[in-house]
Every structure is written in structure tokens, then in C-alpha cells.
Amino acid sequence: MPTRRLVLAVSVAAALAGCAAGPTPREFPPIVFVHGNGDTAALWQTTIWRFESNGWPRDRLHAVDLPYPLARNDDAKPQPGRTSAAEHMAFLKSEVEQVLRRTGARQVILMGNSRGGYAIRNYIQNGGGASTVSHAILAGVPNHGVQAVRGLNEGSEFAGTGPFLTALNAPKNAAGDEVTGPVRWLTIRSDSNDKYAQPDGRWLGMAGKPTNVTYAGPQLQGAANVVIPRVDHRETAFSPAAFEASWRFVTGQPPRTREVVPEPRPTLSGKVSGLGLTPADPQSGNYVNNLPLAGAHVEIHAVDAATGERRGGAAYMHTVGADGLWGPFQAQPGTPYEFVVAAPGYATTHIYRSPFPRSSDIVHLQAQRIADADKDAPALVTLVRPRGYLDPARDRMSFDGKSPPPGALPGAGVASSKLKLPAEPRPVVAEFNGERLVGRTWPVADNQTTVLELTY
The missing domain is CATH 2.60.40.1120 (Carboxypeptidase-like, regulatory domain)
Structure with missing residues (x-):
């Protein structure tokens, strides 16, 4: 199987230190994977294979498939064929509750790419997820917006100055943490290659104009923040290096392999x-x-x-x-x-x-x-x-x-x-x-x- 050798940034070891208190591989809590804007559950296929290859049971790995995966242009205005932030969160909450009933587990681990991370944060902060989620992994999530320009499309979920992200990012304590406890949080980002964490608006149709967002836009105060060189927006979730960072975060140990181990009869x-x-x-x-x-x-x-x-x-x-x-x-x-x-x-x-x-x-x-x-x-x-x-x-x-x-x-x-x-x-x-x-x-x-x- 082809792999690209990606070296984790120096910050990874420090960011993941102290995470050994998380679940061990022998406990195998359910993991629920949440895809991004306009995407599908199928994108988690190789990630699930890597977890399985390291011993995580297949029946404890669940990828959700949001029926209408695109966000509204303006979150407050109904738009056929698209979901609001509240609808997205409600769908995720229902999926988590089904997984908990099916497995008998008390808590799940949530991992989301891009917009999927918004639903995770919203569910934990506003939907009761603080008691049902042990670990939250946000991969390539534009936590401070794809742009943060005052007055620019602030009704969108993706606007850093809009009401949705402003509420999610409001300080939760005197330390200024942007994440909700007692959940353990990890963000994974690219050093500079994520199209939705760029200081220039090239990928947003506003080339040459500032977005007021930096390469560090996906990071959150109070989370463990990992940087992987040269990965792109989706590879923050679906690459071998992203899998390794996620495994270390939830187990406190390195995986046996980052490869996909073949089965005799797929x-x-x-x-x-x-x-x-x-x-x-x-x-x-x-x-x-x-x-x-x-x-x-x-x-x-x-x-x-x-x-x-x-x-x-x-x-x-x-x-x-x-x-x-x-x-x-x-x-x-x-x-x-x-x-x-x-x-x-x-x-x-x-x-x-x-x-x-x-x-x-x-x-x-x-x-x-x-x-x-x-x-x-x-x-x-x-x-x-x-x-x-x-x-x-x-x-x-x-x-x-x-x-x-x-x-x-x-x-x-x-x-x-x-x-x-x-x-x-x-x-x-x-x-x-x-x-x-x-x-x-x-x-x-x-x-x-x-x-x-x-x-x-």
C-alpha cells in the first residue's frame, strides 16, 4: 500500500504528553467519525482500516452519514437540501445515542474533519455531549473560521466573526480556554497547507485579500494541538500521520503500525x-x-x-x-x-x-x-x-x-x-x-x- 512518510512536528510529543490517562487499547470505547461539508461517511474508510489493523474492534468504529451534508449559506435562513448547525448537531446526538445503546458503552470518542468538528463542538457544548464524550479529535476544523472579516457573510457557520463560532470560541474559564470540559480535546492541523486556514483568500474567491485567519486557525486554547507538516485539509484527518496522532491521543501509546494490514477475505x-x-x-x-x-x-x-x-x-x-x-x-x-x-x-x-x-x-x-x-x-x-x-x-x-x-x-x-x-x-x-x-x-x-x- 502506498504511503507518504510524514514527520510529525516537534510539538506533537509535547502536545500528547500526559494523555496516557485516556482509554487503553484493551478497553476499546466506541469511536464515532464525523465527515465534513459536502462529504460522506466513506471518507473514513482508510482511517477505520488503520484502527482495525491495530486491534480496535470493527463493531466499535462508526462513521455517520449526514443526509444533507452541506451547510446553509446563512445558518439562520432555511435552505432546501442543506442543514443548519442545530440540525447537524441534533443528527450527531442521535447517532451517538444509537451507538451507546448498541454497544452498552457509557461514553464515545468523537473524531471529525472540517465541518464535522463544528457538530462535535456544538454537541459537547450545547447538546449534552460533555457527559457522553470522553475525547474529541478535531482534524482540519476551521475553528476560527475560513475568514474572520467583519461584516463578510457573518451568518455562515464558517465566519470567524459570526455568531456561531463566536459562541463556540467564547472563553470557558479564567485561563481563556475555548474548549468545554471535562472532555479531552485534540486538534490536528497542517503547518501551512490547509486551504481553509490561509491568511490570503485565494481558495475563497478573494485572492490577494486578507482572511484574518492564520495557519494556526484550527488550534484551540485548552486543547492538545498537533501540527503535521505539509498535510492538506483532508489529510489532517485521513492520512497515516493523522491516524497516529489520534491513536496516541486516545491511548497514550504509539500504534503498532500506520499501515493497513490486509485480511484474507475482504x-x-x-x-x-x-x-x-x-x-x-x-x-x-x-x-x-x-x-x-x-x-x-x-x-x-x-x-x-x-x-x-x-x-x-x-x-x-x-x-x-x-x-x-x-x-x-x-x-x-x-x-x-x-x-x-x-x-x-x-x-x-x-x-x-x-x-x-x-x-x-x-x-x-x-x-x-x-x-x-x-x-x-x-x-x-x-x-x-x-x-x-x-x-x-x-x-x-x-x-x-x-x-x-x-x-x-x-x-x-x-x-x-x-x-x-x-x-x-x-x-x-x-x-x-x-x-x-x-x-x-x-x-x-x-x-x-x-x-x-x-x-x-
Whole structure:
């Protein structure tokens, strides 16, 4: 499995000192993972694998899937297809209560990336979570906003000067702590490579203008604060280094490994959703969601690692019901797969993935629509990296021989690349820091599209 060797900053050892009073690996409290804005539970797949590889029981690792994962533009104004901060917190509270009932545990550990950390903080401070949460890990959370400019979109959750973050960050004691006790808190941030913790507004559409936010924006007074060099916004949660920092925080010990340890017989399952371009609402425009896509048809094909060609007929076929769930599917170790999703109103989506080293029940499949601007393409192939960004200044990568991939920009702010290719069926190869994917082109004229989805 490819890994990028990331060295924790000098501050890590000091920040994590004294955390040995936390739960030991033998106690295994439930961990609830909370994804970020517009994201899905599936992003926690590799993090869960790493916890499992170090002995944490699979049934005590739970990733939530917020039905409407996008925040409102103005938190106080209802917006179809989006959630308020209060709705997000209420959903998390319900999920935690279900996990506690199922496991019989008294408390959980919460880990969130980006907006997910807002729900965690809100739940602990305002929703009763101070008694049900032992440890809170906030990875890449813009705790002081993505911008803190007076008068600029202050109704947004993400405004550092707005009412939501101002209330969360208000001092809790004479020491000026921004976190609520008795929960133990950890923040994980990049040294300078998080697109939402930048002094310049480049990634917010305000290049050259100050955000009044620093690289240290995700840190909180009263928390243990860890800095990992060069990780991007998502890698603060999903990288091997972020896993190691999290493990040390909750156990007081180093993990046995940061690698994903393979299983002999991986079993896969997940949910089909319409995440991507979805029907426009007159008031909100296009939005993403994690709702089940009832009636979608799923096929899984083993493919040749060198050509992407199918090796025989479908290894699995299923039409999902109202819950959108597919599986279980018994995967063969070392075998790459093509996942095909077909649903009325969507393009037939061919998703190519690396071999699965371990089982997972969050192999969520996202049906896509072809945007009007891309319908002139004979074939359309998209490279996506859900758990991080494509940074030509840092990463080794190519897409159909193009290095860097089209659209990839230095500074770790772009997570996908798109190619319009000739209609003739052929292999398309993508490589990223040692992970290699091979897919096939499919004709746009037949309403088909290809996605190469990186795992690491």
C-alpha cells in the first residue's frame, strides 16, 4: 500500500504528553467519525482500516452519514437540501445515542474533519455531549473560521466573526480556554497547507485579500494541538500521520503500525447515493446529498490490473431498495474492481478502484450526471481523490500521461481532474504517490462516464 512518510512536528510529543490517562487499547470505547461539508461517511474508510489493523474492534468504529451534508449559506435562513448547525448537531446526538445503546458503552470518542468538528463542538457544548464524550479529535476544523472579516457573510457557520463560532470560541474559564470540559480535546492541523486556514483568500474567491485567519486557525486554547507538516485539509484527518496522532491521543501509546494490514477475505458493502450533480431546487440550486438512491442497479466486475478490461462476467449484481444498500460482496484479495451504477436520470457511472485490503461497509457509490458543458466529449474520465488533494508541488502524479493532471494546482486545493477523450475504448491510467489505477473509457453518447477513485 502506498504511503507518504510524514514527520510529525516537534510539538506533537509535547502536545500528547500526559494523555496516557485516556482509554487503553484493551478497553476499546466506541469511536464515532464525523465527515465534513459536502462529504460522506466513506471518507473514513482508510482511517477505520488503520484502527482495525491495530486491534480496535470493527463493531466499535462508526462513521455517520449526514443526509444533507452541506451547510446553509446563512445558518439562520432555511435552505432546501442543506442543514443548519442545530440540525447537524441534533443528527450527531442521535447517532451517538444509537451507538451507546448498541454497544452498552457509557461514553464515545468523537473524531471529525472540517465541518464535522463544528457538530462535535456544538454537541459537547450545547447538546449534552460533555457527559457522553470522553475525547474529541478535531482534524482540519476551521475553528476560527475560513475568514474572520467583519461584516463578510457573518451568518455562515464558517465566519470567524459570526455568531456561531463566536459562541463556540467564547472563553470557558479564567485561563481563556475555548474548549468545554471535562472532555479531552485534540486538534490536528497542517503547518501551512490547509486551504481553509490561509491568511490570503485565494481558495475563497478573494485572492490577494486578507482572511484574518492564520495557519494556526484550527488550534484551540485548552486543547492538545498537533501540527503535521505539509498535510492538506483532508489529510489532517485521513492520512497515516493523522491516524497516529489520534491513536496516541486516545491511548497514550504509539500504534503498532500506520499501515493497513490486509485480511484474507475482504467483504464489501455500502450505499448508493446521488452525490454529485442532483436535481436543482428552485431556491437552492444544485446540491449534494447522501440520501439513498432507491432503484439503482449495481454491478461489480473484476478487471485486469494492466488494461482495465473485465475478467469475465459480473461478480455481483443487485438493484437496491429504499435504503439504497448493496452487498455483501466477497472480494478477492489483490483484485481491482469496476463498480457500475445505473439509475434513472443519471449517467451509467463506471467507478474503478484499487484492490481492497480489508472489509468495509462504507464503500458508498455515487451516481453521477454529466454536466451540460461535458456532453460534447466523446468520452469523459474523472480522477478523484476523496481523502486529500492533488498538489503538484508535493505529490508524484499523472493522469493519462499528463503530469500534473489538468486542473491540479500547487497548494493542495483541488481534489479532482477531468479529461475529455476520443470515443475509441481504451485504458486510462492514473498514478498518485504509488497508487496506480487503470480504467476504461465509455461513450458519453450512451450517457456513460468513467471515474477513477483513489483510495489513499
